[in-house]
Amino acid sequence: MELIVEGVSHRYGDVVALEGIDLEVREGETLALIGPSGCGKSTLLGIMGGILQASAGRVRVKGAPPPGSLNPQTYIFQDFALLPWRTVEGNVALALEHHGLSDAEREARIADVLARTGLGEFRQAFPKQLSGGMRQRVGIARALAVKPAILLMDEPLSALDAQTRELLMEDFLALWLRERITAVYVTHNLTEALRLADRVCVLSRRPGRVREMVTIDMPQAERTSQAAQAHLAGLHDRLWRLIKAEAQVAEREVAPA
Amino acid sequence: MKTGAEIRDVTFRGGGFTVVPKRGAALVAFVALIAFWELACRAGWVSPIFLPSPANIVAALHELLATGKLWLHISESLRRLAIGWSFGTVSGLGIGFAIGVWSLSRAVGLPLVSALFPIPKIALLPLLILWLGIGEPSKVATIALGVFFPTAIATFSAIDSVPRNLIRMGQSFNLPAIDVLRKIVLPGALPGILAGFRITASIGLILLVSAEMIGAEYGIGAFILQAGNLMQTDQLLAGVVMLSILGLLIGTGLTRLEAWLLRWR
Numbered sequence: 001m002e003l004i005v006e007g008v009s010h011r012y013g014d015v016v017a018l019e020g021i022d023l024e025v026r027e028g029e030t031l032a033l034i035g036p037s038g039c040g041k042s043t044l045l046g047i048m049g050g051i052l053q054a055s056a057g058r059v060r061v062k063g064a065p066p067p068g069s070l071n072p073q074t075y076i077f078q079d080f081a082l083l084p085w086r087t088v089e090g091n092v093a094l095a096l097e098h099h100g101l102s103d104a105e106r107e108a109r110i111a112d113v114l115a116r117t118g119l120g121e122f123r124q125a126f127p128k129q130l131s132g133g134m135r136q137r138v139g140i141a142r143a144l145a146v147k148p149a150i151l152l153m154d155e156p157l158s159a160l161d162a163q164t165r166e167l168l169m170e171d172f173l174a175l176w177l178r179e180r181i182t183a184v185y186v187t188h189n190l191t192e193a194l195r196l197a198d199r200v201c202v203l204s205r206r207p208g209r210v211r212e213m214v215t216i217d218m219p220q221a222e223r224t225s226q227a228a229q230a231h232l233a234g235l236h237d238r239l240w241r242l243i244k245a246e247a248q249v250a251e252r253e254v255a256p257a
Numbered sequence: 258m259k260t261g262a263e264i265r266d267v268t269f270r271g272g273g274f275t276v277v278p279k280r281g282a283a284l285v286a287f288v289a290l291i292a293f294w295e296l297a298c299r300a301g302w303v304s305p306i307f308l309p310s311p312a313n314i315v316a317a318l319h320e321l322l323a324t325g326k327l328w329l330h331i332s333e334s335l336r337r338l339a340i341g342w343s344f345g346t347v348s349g350l351g352i353g354f355a356i357g358v359w360s361l362s363r364a365v366g367l368p369l370v371s372a373l374f375p376i377p378k379i380a381l382l383p384l385l386i387l388w389l390g391i392g393e394p395s396k397v398a399t400i401a402l403g404v405f406f407p408t409a410i411a412t413f414s415a416i417d418s419v420p421r422n423l424i425r426m427g428q429s430f431n432l433p434a435i436d437v438l439r440k441i442v443l444p445g446a447l448p449g450i451l452a453g454f455r456i457t458a459s460i461g462l463i464l465l466v467s468a469e470m471i472g473a474e475y476g477i478g479a480f481i482l483q484a485g486n487l488m489q490t491d492q493l494l495a496g497v498v499m500l501s502i503l504g505l506l507i508g509t510g511l512t513r514l515e516a517w518l519l520r521w522r
């Protein structure tokens with residue numbers, strides 16, 4: 001399924017968060033949205049998935065969701081958004097319970113996604129018993145359980161420590177290189193964007209506009225090789241130059257009281 | 258050379274300001290206090306008419322138990338408390354939920370609840386007696402009113418404190434509104450609601466005793482008042498001991514309930 005954003009603008013009171021955003025997320029690609037903090041990345045992601053109402057413009061989808069898809073646009077959240085009173089299995093079930101699946105089908109979906117995310121032995125654990133990385137795996141399992149057509153990820157690794165992030169990133173890649181789920185990945189981490197994305201959309205700040213669209217023409221599987229490092233380092237520099245000045249301004253900003 | 262390069266221990270300076278469990282200290286203090294009280298009575302330092310000794314109070318309790326009067330008063334009190342508290346809690350939960358969830362009911366209900374909450378409900382008892390008569394309904398209504406407001410306030414505050422991101426998550430998975438309420442808002446608000454129960458249980462107990470002091474034949478409040486009128490201070494204090502045991506039992510029950518309902522914490 002494709003996602004088409006047409007002339008989306010958004011304002012919070014007097015602040016123009018997004019202005020005239022046009023972009024397309026193509027079938028099967030991973031699009032990274034990067035930009036300095038306060039550029040409206042998360043707002044744009046919210047609008048893309050229909051949990052925020054844009055002030056102007058519209059978002060459309062093209063194509064049919066895969067068979068068995070219960071929730072075509074599915075989020076993975078930065079803070080995991082797990083219900084602390086439900087077990088791992090209960091948290092995954094939450095996304096399925098209101099769809100009237102048979103018990104067998106629901107159980108099959110839960111068992112399948114827990115196995116794929118390496119959570120099989122933690123079915124009965126509560127979120128507080130799990131490490132940050134494991135909690136985000138539950139978030140991923142919950143998202144996969146509804147067979148999404150488009151995954152919308154809001155800095156899914158930002159709340160994790162550097163080592164866990166590294167491990168989870170590889171798992172992420174393995175999962176969706178296999179499935180090729182269309183994905184939008186919001187991050188402020190350039191390395192993550194360069195490791196995971198097919199294209200990187202750089203947003204400017206206040207108002208948030210599409211500043212540049214950078215294509216990474218190298219399959220994800222090859223990006224860890226020695227040969228790839230120089231090319232990726234060059235891209236990293238280019239992206240950093242694009243957002244550095246604005247990131248400096250953002251960093252020195254005082255929030256309105 | 259000698260002064261600059263000498264080797265010294267780093268002094269520990271991080272002590273204190275942490276709570277360390279001291280087992281048995283409370284029990285010792287408790288026993289010491291009662292022993293001192295008993296001693297003061299036996300030595301004749303205080304008149305037994307004004308302050309009976311712990312042994313006298315136990316004897317009075319024992320007599321009440323033997324004659325069956327203890328159970329009569331307690332059961333009467335418990336019945337009033339249970340009915341009044343349940344009415345107040347159910348209606349408080351309902352209104353609190355409405356205020357917590359719907360903007361219109363919040364706009365109407367919040368100022369009303371805030372305005373009526375500070376009235377000491379016992380002040381309304383004479384009015385309730387005029388409306389409902391001196392019998393049971395006015396007593397139960399006083400308790401219910403006293404319980405209603407804190408329950409409503411605890412409920413909507415608890416709903417306000419449910420993380421919005423969990424609600425957005427539910428919506429992002431297309432959960433129907435009723436499921437968002439049932440599976441996310443209600444369990445998320447439960448800790449705050451249960452904390453409210455603790456407060457309303459003690460308010461209920463206070464109002465129970467006060468209401469029973471006006472025109473009640475049986476009940477712990479009535480019993481204490483009668484004992485006071487007859488200068489039977491041992492009976493009076495036996496009644497107070499019953500109340501404190503009752504309060505302790507209710508508190509323990511609520512702790513158990515919390516531990517079971519909130520076992521995910």
